[in-house]
């Protein structure tokens with residue numbers, strides 16, 4: 001076990017591998033590919049919606065003419081649905097290969113990037129977004145809001161890249 005991995009996480013992963021559910025996910029011919037397909041489908045929900053909102057901040061994309069709060073109201077339920085699909089399907093796949101995943105540092109970098117994307121969205125909503133009424137119709141949002149947009153797009157890009165990279169190193 002590598003030094004950087006807390007023992008309790010390692011023990012939890014070992015336990016998860018041995019659960020009947022983990023074994024089923026690993027041994028069934030169809031369950032893993034079906035769940036992995038849903039994981040990819042969840043990316044479509046999550047990233048399409050997040051990117052539409054981020055692009056709006058730069059005055060680009062198909063929704064560039066919509067007032068920001070109106071667009072946010074439409075889009076945020078799709079972002080949350082996509083995120084729920086990702087966490088559920090991600091945990092299901094993790095249960096099939098928990099120890100192997102936990103021992104792979106790329107898995108943890110991916111989790112860290114998900115956290116960065118989440119914290120960035122939270123900080124945006126509790127800071128810049130509070131004054132949205134003053135800039136909601138501007139074609140290009142203020143610089144502060146655009147910085148959040150750049151961090152959002154970059155972190156999701158890295159989450160996808162790390163997801164693929166980590167997958168490749170597991171096989």
Ligand code: HEM
Nearest residue numbers: 036043086087090091093094101114159160163164167170
């Ligand atoms: C929230 C956004 C997420 C995105 C954008 C994302 C993205 C990806 C991508 C692109 C892959 C590669 C799929 C492939 O190669 O076919 C992947 C695989 C995987 N992800 Fe995620 N993921 C997310 C969340 C999660 C979460 C929350 C977990 C676990 C708690 C997770 C666990 C996994 C596992 C176990 C794999 C499979 C590795 C394998 O192929 O064996 N993912 N993810």
